[in-house]
Amino acid sequence: MVGHMRDVKDPFRAAEASRMLPTESEIQILHIGGALSAAAKKRARREQLENRRYNWVGEKPRWQAIRLLARTRLLVLTSLMEGGANVVSEALACNVPVISTHISGSVGLLGPNYPGYFPIGNTKGLADLLLRAEKDSKFYNSLKAGIKSQGSIVHPHQETASWQNLLKELS
Numbered sequence: 186m187v188g189h190m191r192d193v194k195d196p197f198r199a200a201e202a203s204r205m206l207p208t209e210s211e212i213q214i215l216h217i218g219g220a221l222s223a224a225a226k227k228r229a230r231r232e233q234l235e236n237r238r239y240n241w242v243g244e245k246p247r248w249q250a251i252r253l254l255a256r257t258r259l260l261v262l263t264s265l266m267e268g269g270a271n272v273v274s275e276a277l278a279c280n281v282p283v284i285s286t287h288i289s290g291s292v293g294l295l296g297p298n299y300p301g302y303f304p305i306g307n308t309k310g311l312a313d314l315l316l317r318a319e320k321d322s323k324f325y326n327s328l329k330a331g332i333k334s335q336g337s338i339v340h341p342h343q344e345t346a347s348w349q350n351l352l353k354e355l356s
Contacts (some may be wrong), residue, residue, distance in 0.1 A: 190225035198263035202312040203204035203238035219244035
């Protein structure tokens, strides 16, 4: 997970889902992002102590966050709403599969047929997708294929061409 702890990000949904996983699961939640309140910081520290699967590393410079993201097997986005999360674009650029709430911003970036969506606030749905990604290689590969098929939208050449087309339309 990459994101500051704000209510709109539903920052502890993945930690809660990880508690539902079977004991033999090897899933670990790495949470990168600052606690924007004393209550969030307290909850993250408590979660780290009580939940062996949850590791909060706090706020990191962008380059470190991207480096950590690139080394993961999966990005989890639990936001209640997004216009198109920058971290999803970073995951596309790093070829990291995403499990996301079914929100318009993610659907706009990942496509309507992407297999990694779960309903907003559905902890069990998230836990099921996490476990499926861990245990079902066909499903995990379908997540990777979905990311690969959308990856061109964040390629610098594509972004340049899109800007050029927009500027041409405006002139």
